[in-house]
Amino acid sequence: MKFIHVAVAVLSLLSVGQSAPVSSCESLIQPLEINGREQLLGTWTHIAEATNVPLSKFLTDLLLESSRVKVTAANESDTMNLFLSQKSLGRCFSFTYKATLEQNTLTSAHPLPLSAALLSTGCSDCNVFYTNFTIGGRTFNSVQLTSRRDKVAAAELEEFTKQVECLNLPAPAIMDPEKGFCSDEVTDLTQFLTDMGSDVQRLLDGIINSLGRIQTLGEAGSKSQDDV
Template identity: 35%
Template sequence: MFVAVCAIALLCFVSVSHSAPLACEELVRPLDQLNLRHLEGRWALVAGSLSHLPNLERFKQRDSATVNFASNTSDSAISYTRGIRLDNKCMYNSYNISLEGSSFTYDGTAQSNFSLNFAHTSCHDCMLMHMKVQSGKQQHFYLFSRRRELEQSEMEEFRAQVECLNMPPPAVMDPTKELCLEETAAAQTDVKTEGQKN
């Protein structure tokens, strides 16, 4: 009887140990195909993890961040603008990217040491970006959403995904912090402000 119990316990342990990597493989799998129409528009950064700890500490200092994907007629190329609010100031960077399935590469040589793909998430209005830097020596994993704050179960899924990648616990953005305006709106606001000064 004791031998039978030990054998069953051993079988249970083996099946659990084999299922854990498969669960991680499923949790962090890249999307099969990216829908560009789903991508278009503005996304707020909800949380992120960076494998390089000094970069993670700098990441935690930002108040908020957004990415805004332009509408595009091309099936394989799109541009986006990143807006970061830090110390009550907004900084913008624009990028052109080429898509291949769920992965994309940056156009131009400045970003050639980056590779990026969109990963699966069960959150219906979320976007997961998994970036590998310097041939995979560093990883960045970002969760964006149309909402500023997600359900607990959605955040738990993201934390599990981060853990599967052996990355530090994610930094979560404060949803009460103001987002940067879209760059065109910010430029118009700056022009109005300059006009009022003169």
């Protein structure tokens, strides 16, 4: 079960953006400028996420109840400390990692190499980041919506869903704020990830391979039923 929590956790990255309402795909997926790390600091609630990792939406809907990230300035220039807390099956887990802002891109090397760009959003206190990350030599993509609020308006969520479609990603998993959030009493996975080192990549790669086979079998079974 720990590995699943880690797999869900490493896909969550802070993002923030503000702009006029947008509707066309060209505008919705246009990367924006990030004017320094200060605009990224604070506490953000994870609202929704879409990714092309096999069966990710199914696992997120099944396991992940809520997620928040607290971002503070690190000692190094343009670097931030991210404290991610997640509620899963009634229990709370967390881990801390660092991200660096350079040329409008957020990057992090641990526990997985990833980079993220800020996208447009008509939500005044929301973040939308498009993230590329590598597991076992394969690159995956995700797009996350976070907000300073625990819940966004239906129109704001609809706009994010449109962004997901424009990026050709599967339908997003949407968090339920009614399930509550973690307090300070959490199980910290930071040391666990640190001790594992490069084994994290291999373990997550094994998980994704297994999920990919399950998804393929499910799609094949569904197609067979349709052909009957």
